[in-house]
Amino acid sequence: MSDKKKTTIVLFSGDYDKAMAAYIIANGAAAYDHEVTIFHTFWGLNALRKDEPYNVKKGFLEKMFANMMPRGADRMSISKMNFAGMGPKMIKHVIKKHNAMTLPQLIGLAQEQEIHLVACTMTMDLLGLQQGELLENIEYAGVAAYLGEAENGNVNLFI
Amino acid sequence: MSDKKKTTIVLFSGDYDKAMAAYIIANGAAAYDHEVTIFHTFWGLNALRKDEPYNVKKGFLEKMFANMMPRGADRMSISKMNFAGMGPKMIKHVIKKHNAMTLPQLIGLAQEQEIHLVACTMTMDLLGLQQGELLENIEYAGVAAYLGEAENGNVNLFI
Amino acid sequence: MSDKKKTTIVLFSGDYDKAMAAYIIANGAAAYDHEVTIFHTFWGLNALRKDEPYNVKKGFLEKMFANMMPRGADRMSISKMNFAGMGPKMIKHVIKKHNAMTLPQLIGLAQEQEIHLVACTMTMDLLGLQQGELLENIEYAGVAAYLGEAENGNVNLFI
Numbered sequence: 001m002s003d004k005k006k007t008t009i010v011l012f013s014g015d016y017d018k019a020m021a022a023y024i025i026a027n028g029a030a031a032y033d034h035e036v037t038i039f040h041t042f043w044g045l046n047a048l049r050k051d052e053p054y055n056v057k058k059g060f061l062e063k064m065f066a067n068m069m070p071r072g073a074d075r076m077s078i079s080k081m082n083f084a085g086m087g088p089k090m091i092k093h094v095i096k097k098h099n100a101m102t103l104p105q106l107i108g109l110a111q112e113q114e115i116h117l118v119a120c121t122m123t124m125d126l127l128g129l130q131q132g133e134l135l136e137n138i139e140y141a142g143v144a145a146y147l148g149e150a151e152n153g154n155v156n157l158f159i
Numbered sequence: 160m161s162d163k164k165k166t167t168i169v170l171f172s173g174d175y176d177k178a179m180a181a182y183i184i185a186n187g188a189a190a191y192d193h194e195v196t197i198f199h200t201f202w203g204l205n206a207l208r209k210d211e212p213y214n215v216k217k218g219f220l221e222k223m224f225a226n227m228m229p230r231g232a233d234r235m236s237i238s239k240m241n242f243a244g245m246g247p248k249m250i251k252h253v254i255k256k257h258n259a260m261t262l263p264q265l266i267g268l269a270q271e272q273e274i275h276l277v278a279c280t281m282t283m284d285l286l287g288l289q290q291g292e293l294l295e296n297i298e299y300a301g302v303a304a305y306l307g308e309a310e311n312g313n314v315n316l317f318i
Numbered sequence: 319m320s321d322k323k324k325t326t327i328v329l330f331s332g333d334y335d336k337a338m339a340a341y342i343i344a345n346g347a348a349a350y351d352h353e354v355t356i357f358h359t360f361w362g363l364n365a366l367r368k369d370e371p372y373n374v375k376k377g378f379l380e381k382m383f384a385n386m387m388p389r390g391a392d393r394m395s396i397s398k399m400n401f402a403g404m405g406p407k408m409i410k411h412v413i414k415k416h417n418a419m420t421l422p423q424l425i426g427l428a429q430e431q432e433i434h435l436v437a438c439t440m441t442m443d444l445l446g447l448q449q450g451e452l453l454e455n456i457e458y459a460g461v462a463a464y465l466g467e468a469e470n471g472n473v474n475l476f477i
Contacts, residue, residue: 005469007465007469010180010184010316012177012180012318014239017360017361018330021328021330021359021360021476024440024461025328025461025464025465028461028462028464028465029465032462032465032469034465034469041180042176042180043176043238043239059256061249061252061253061256062253064249065249065253079361080332080361090379090382090383091444093379094379094380094383094444094445094446095444097377097379098443098444100440100443100444122183122259125257125259126250126253126254126257126259127253128253143183143184143187144187144191146184146187147166147184147187147188147191147193147314150313150314151164151166151191151193151313151314152313153313153314154468154469154470154471155465155468155469155471155474156314156315156316156474157316157328157474157475157476158180158316158317158318158476159330159476169339169343169475171336171339171477173398200339201335201339202335202397202398218415220408220411220412220415221412223408224408224412281342281418284416284418285409285412285413285416285418286412287412302342302343302346303346303349303350305343305346306325306343306346306347306350306352306473309472309473310323310325310350310352310472310473311472312472312473315473315474315475316475317339317475317476317477
């Protein structure tokens with residue numbers, strides 16, 4: 001086991017603002033030399049979806065889920081005041097105005113900082129998501145791998 | 160104090176999918192020999208309700224809360240895409256298709272694995288829930304007991 | 319570094335009930351002699367707003383956010399069963415009936431117990447909130463300060 005401090009985040013939420021919070025904390029921790037893992041499960045998996053459509057054979061229910069869920073970080077809605085999609089536009093506007101980073105930029109930074117971006121294989125299965133639909137260079141694991149990290153974590157959050 | 164690793168989860172949410180995530184992590188941690196406590200508070204208490212109606216004397220407001228809240232794990236709605244109840248049906252359908260466990264099954268497994276299922280007495284009081292309405296073999300405690308566990312916890316989550 | 323146990327909470331949510339849970343845990347931990355920090359970010363900042371209007375020069379978007387968001391803890395809505403504002407009334411009614419504490423009272427107690435109430439400067443900036451709009455005697459900091467506390471925390475929660 002390394003001597004590095006460790007931060008783990010379970011990203012369950014598919015909300016743009018919550019995912020932003022998760023990635024801001026994660027990038028901050030990585031900058032402070034923590035070893036950081038974000039474990040994406042349920043709706044949090046949408047942050048890892050590619051934004052182009054991906055042609056793949058799916059069952060009916062899996063197709064429904066895939067179509068109803070946002071394809072990628074940029075399309076996610078916010079947890080409060082979504083107002084038929086106006087909320088995310090406002091958030092993105094103020095982000096730009098204040099030279100802050102958008103969610104896709106925060107995810108890009110996380111990859112540069114070698115944060116472990118993990119997709120939960122069990123919920124991928126449930127929601128019918130396949131590896132080809134998700135970003136490159138991410139890891140695939142189950143709850144056991146998460147717990148292995150978290151039990152030695154200094155900061156463990158569920159978002 | 161035992162040498163076992165310790166996991167504690169505050170289950171605040173009354174959403175089917177969030178409660179699933181809580182119980183999947185809890186059951187995983189118990190399988191890895193952690194001592195595990197799930198502290199059910201606010202809407203998370205609904206996961207512990209029996210599914211049959213329970214005849215009990217209540218004040219007007221307590222009756223309203225009791226009637227508006229789902230009676231038991233199987234009746235909880237999901238946090239995203241609930242679509243007038245269609246979401247939970249879809250989730251339960253894919254769970255069955257993939258031979259995964261439903262929430263009531265996950266709760267049953269947690270009881271077999273001797274996970275401490277605790278109901279927060281203060282919020283039971285607020286919401287007018289009585290012990291006879293909740294599952295057998297659960298524990299009753301307040302925030303002090305939770306903190307006593309969590310301060311020695313390896314993994315502490317709020318869900 | 320002191321020998322005190324440490325609890326940190328990221329309060330992201332702007333829901334009355336979730337903020338109650340955060341402040342109940344925080345006040346409990348302070349009573350058990352933990353050093354406690356609540357780091358308010360995104361919608362959680364609304365818990366720290368003064369309830370009188372505050373006249374301040376803002377851009378258009380910042381004004382929109384400011385007007386759409388609740389001014390202070392007492393005006394926040396609840397995460398479930400909000401029913402056009404009826405939910406918070408019910409919650410406040412049962413709180414009173416059971417001699418429990420309202421959210422503004424819990425915040426007052428936290429200040430008496432010297433819990434560190436921190437406002438996240440980065441999200442204040444994004445949402446256009448200014449120091450004059452927030453309660454007196456709170457602290458201002460960024461994610462780095464949060465991580466500095468949390469990496470030595472016994473109990474770290476994201477709410």
